[in-house]
Amino acid sequence: xxxxxxxxxxxxxxxxxxxxxxxxxxxxxxxxxxxxxxxxxxxxxxxxxxxxxxxxxxxxxxxxxxxxxxxxxxxxxxxxxxxxxxxxxxxxxxxxxxxxxxxxxxxxxxxxxxxxxxxxxxxxxxxxxxxxxxxxxxxxxxxxxxxxxxxxxxxxxxxxxxxxxxxxxxxxxxxxxxxxxxxxxx
Amino acid sequence: xxxxxxxxxxxxxxxxxxxxxxxxxxxxxxxxxxxxxxxxxxxxxxxxxxxxxxxxxxxxxxxxxxxxxxxxxxxxxxxxxxxxxxxxxxxxxxxxxxxxxxxxxxxxxxxxxxxxxxxxxxxxxxxxxxxxxxxxxxxxxxxxxxxxxxxxxxxxxxxxxxxxxxxxxxxxxxxxxxxxxxxxxx
DNA sequence: TCGAGATGTATCGCGCCGATATAGTGAGGT
DNA sequence: ACCTCACTATATCGGCGCGATACATCTCGA
Numbered sequence: 030x031x032x033x034x035x036x037x038x039x040x041x042x043x044x045x046x047x048x049x050x051x052x053x054x055x056x057x058x059x060x061x062x063x064x065x066x067x068x069x070x071x072x073x074x075x076x077x078x079x080x081x082x083x084x085x086x087x088x089x090x091x092x093x094x095x096x097x098x099x100x101x102x103x104x105x106x107x108x109x110x111x112x113x114x115x116x117x118x119x120x121x122x123x124x125x126x127x128x129x130x131x132x133x134x135x136x137x138x139x140x141x142x143x144x145x146x147x148x149x150x151x152x153x154x155x156x157x158x159x160x161x162x163x164x165x166x167x168x169x170x171x172x173x174x175x176x177x178x179x180x181x182x183x184x185x186x187x188x189x190x191x192x193x194x195x196x197x198x199x200x201x202x203x204x205x206x207x208x209x210x211x212x213x214x215x
Numbered sequence: 216x217x218x219x220x221x222x223x224x225x226x227x228x229x230x231x232x233x234x235x236x237x238x239x240x241x242x243x244x245x246x247x248x249x250x251x252x253x254x255x256x257x258x259x260x261x262x263x264x265x266x267x268x269x270x271x272x273x274x275x276x277x278x279x280x281x282x283x284x285x286x287x288x289x290x291x292x293x294x295x296x297x298x299x300x301x302x303x304x305x306x307x308x309x310x311x312x313x314x315x316x317x318x319x320x321x322x323x324x325x326x327x328x329x330x331x332x333x334x335x336x337x338x339x340x341x342x343x344x345x346x347x348x349x350x351x352x353x354x355x356x357x358x359x360x361x362x363x364x365x366x367x368x369x370x371x372x373x374x375x376x377x378x379x380x381x382x383x384x385x386x387x388x389x390x391x392x393x394x395x396x397x398x399x400x401x
Numbered sequence: 402t403c404g405a406g407a408t409g410t411a412t413c414g415c416g417c418c419g420a421t422a423t424a425g426t427g428a429g430g431t
Numbered sequence: 432a433c434c435t436c437a438c439t440a441t442a443t444c445g446g447c448g449c450g451a452t453a454c455a456t457c458t459c460g461a
Contacts, residue, residue, distance in 0.1 A: 157245030172318035
């Protein structure tokens with residue numbers, strides 16, 4: 030997932046590690062932050078695989094060491110492949126978020142599969158919570174119950190949110206309304 | 216976190232790994248599921264540390280291998296320590312959820328610190344999202360914006376939810392109303 | 402001038418994940 | 432009577448990401 034995100038960012042512009050991490054945080058909207066302990070190893074993996082390359086330091090560097098990375102042709106291919114894929118890793122919290130960050134570049138068909146897969150995953154989580162809430166009945170810890178209720182509310186909202194996105198995917202061109210994503214009847 | 220949860224469950228009743236995992240899923244309401252690849256190593260760590268012990272198979276087992284674990288005196292002490300602690304690991308999604316699952320056993324003072332720490336963490340995430348939304352302005356990807364808006368909504372709700380819990384901690388005894396956790400004025 | 406804070410790269414140990422292997426148990430169907 | 436399927440149960444492996452930590456440079460204002 031990190032590698033996917035790195036490729037996506039480097040596709041737009043070359044960067045070095047530090048910038049990459051900031052951009053990652055920005056693009057992912059704080060819902061996910063990767064640490065350097067993940068980032069640098071990931072960069073080396075990508076480099077070893079030939080998907081990214083270090084840029085030559087054209088400017089006459091005095092001291093300060095920085096390595097600017099640029100995506101390679103193979104990297105672009107790989108990114109396109111990853112973009113078109115959908116599977117369990119695109120449905121969990123993290124994978125979905127990262128995929129969504131590059132959704133404009135994602136083929137429409139894949140978008141649909143990811144959205145529906147995600148919906149299924151969230152519905153399953155919701156049912157899990159419902160089950161726990163029901164099974165535990167009266168004897169359940171008060172705080173746990175509250176947490177479950179929050180979880181229920183959150184998952185229900187996300188399902189509704191996904192339904193809207195899916196609906197819009199099905200009827201493109203209805204995007205006229207200014208951010209009219211609140212106020213649906215049900 | 217896993218070890219904390221295991222101790223908490225074993226405090227109630229001895230169990231073997233498989234049951235432990237199911238209970239974990241149930242108690243945590245599906246918001247968190249630990250895999251066996253985490254569970255069994257954790258059990259061995261706890262056993263090595265002397266916090267849990269394997270029960271002798273009293274019943275004349277024929278074949279089926281199962282190991283029933285029971286919490287030790289040291290384990291109980293350790294659990295009490297963990298219960299009373301609060302720190303960054305109690306404020307992230309996972310840590311908070313696990314802590315909450317044993318909140319009834321948690322000292323009131325610690326409950327307060329955890330609740331407030333969590334609120335702070337969620338508020339920070341919320342501000343991170345707001346910043347990303349503002350900074351990106353108009354040029355931001357449509358889907359990313361939607362995701363951020365969902366995240367904003369979710370974090371705002373969680374803050375409100377936390378405020379209610381905190382308020383109730385401050386005024387114990389007002390628990391009369393039946394699940395009246397919806398419909399607060401602000 | 403000098404120190405704080407941002408920029409920048411890097412590594413280490415460890416916890417957790419997903420996949421996988423292995424196998425006993427119990428209920429239902431045919 | 433037999434078979435198969437789902438469930439119960441334990442265990443390991445490689446790999447990824449985390450938090451902590453270390454180190455060095457650059458920038459700007461007191």
